[in-house]
Amino acid sequence: MLRHVCFLLLLLSLPALAVIETYEFSEPSLEKRYRSLSEELRCPKCQNQNIADSNAPISQDLRRLLYEQLEAGATDDEIRQYMVDRYGEFVRYRPSFSGVTVMLWVTPIVLLILGIAIAVMTLRGRKQTAGANEALSEAEQSKLRALMDKAESDK
Amino acid sequence: MPARLKLFFPLILFIVLAIFLVRGLSLDPKELPSALIDKPFPEFSLPALGSAQTLDKAAVSGQVALFNVWATWCVSCRVEHPYLTELAKQGVAIYGINYKDEDTAALGWLDELGDPYIASIADRDGTLGLDLGVYGAPETYLVDAQGLVRYRHVGVVNERVWSNTLQPIYEQLQSGKAN
Numbered sequence: 001m002l003r004h005v006c007f008l009l010l011l012l013s014l015p016a017l018a019v020i021e022t023y024e025f026s027e028p029s030l031e032k033r034y035r036s037l038s039e040e041l042r043c044p045k046c047q048n049q050n051i052a053d054s055n056a057p058i059s060q061d062l063r064r065l066l067y068e069q070l071e072a073g074a075t076d077d078e079i080r081q082y083m084v085d086r087y088g089e090f091v092r093y094r095p096s097f098s099g100v101t102v103m104l105w106v107t108p109i110v111l112l113i114l115g116i117a118i119a120v121m122t123l124r125g126r127k128q129t130a131g132a133n134e135a136l137s138e139a140e141q142s143k144l145r146a147l148m149d150k151a152e153s154d155k
Numbered sequence: 156m157p158a159r160l161k162l163f164f165p166l167i168l169f170i171v172l173a174i175f176l177v178r179g180l181s182l183d184p185k186e187l188p189s190a191l192i193d194k195p196f197p198e199f200s201l202p203a204l205g206s207a208q209t210l211d212k213a214a215v216s217g218q219v220a221l222f223n224v225w226a227t228w229c230v231s232c233r234v235e236h237p238y239l240t241e242l243a244k245q246g247v248a249i250y251g252i253n254y255k256d257e258d259t260a261a262l263g264w265l266d267e268l269g270d271p272y273i274a275s276i277a278d279r280d281g282t283l284g285l286d287l288g289v290y291g292a293p294e295t296y297l298v299d300a301q302g303l304v305r306y307r308h309v310g311v312v313n314e315r316v317w318s319n320t321l322q323p324i325y326e327q328l329q330s331g332k333a334n
Contacts, residue, residue, distance in 0.1 A: 044288070061285065086191075087290070
């Protein structure tokens with residue numbers, strides 16, 4: 001009995017309704033740009049999602065806006081600028097290079113150079129100490145010989 | 156000596172990291188400065204809620220005022236509503252932006268809870284909200300007499316927010332106008 005009820009209930013469940021709407025584009029190239037821009041623009045409400053992934057109402061609005069602007073013939077830069085004018089640099093996952101974002105862009109390069117420099121210095125230092133161990137000074141040579149002779153005679 | 160200094164390198168690195176992390180604890184990532192600070196309030200032409208009148212920027216400019224973005228679907232708006240009513244009683248000029256809402260529901264809300272707004276702009280499609288950079292209700296914008304946006308508060312306006320943040324700017328702008 002229970003089994004049948006469960007089965008009937010299963011039939012009642014609807015497939016999850018798709019929250020992300022689709023747009024019909026007049027040209028395939030527009031759809032491509034829509035996809036890349038909606039992945040590059042960040043949802044202002046949800047901190048860590050782009051507007052393509054987010055189903056927040058604001059992202060829906062921004063996607064519709066993006067669609068309308070693309071169909072109206074706006075360039076990528078115009079659209080980005082439009083969003084930044086309203087929501088600030090925050091909406092861009094690929095921020096522009098400016099005084100505020102200079103740290104973001106420069107720090108990884110600086111860290112990489114620093115890392116390479118440290119690695120090179122360490123390796124060079126290791127080689128030098130290794131080289132120093134190879135050759136014994138005159139005094140050390142004679143000391144070693146004396147020790148070995150002693151060991152030989154102790155036998 | 157340099158070899159000794161090298162020993163301190165991890166400690167220095169740790170301290171620098173710790174400073175950044177401690178600083179990060181007290182930063183609120185949700186606090187986004189509005190892109191419109193010190194920029195003119197956007198132009199618009201939208202109906203006034205509950206009347207046949209059309210409002211534009213000129214109709215709501217000319218004094219230091221708060222622009223409160225609200226909607227009946229917004230739970231926090233209900234929380235802040237009584238405090239806005241109190242502020243309005245104290246003589247603070249408040250305009251409402253009824254954001255992506257239905258007029259009948261909005262009018263019912265004002266009937267039931269009181270109307271602190273000089274007028275409410277019926278932004279049914281969220282076009283003004285978009286130009287303002289609204290990303291959720293409630294938001295409150297402080298606009299000066301010249302029509303420049305001076306501050307944006309995201310979230311509920313309560314007594315603490317008002318006396319700590321909004322009121323000082325509000326009074327400063329008002330005295331600036333008097334001079």
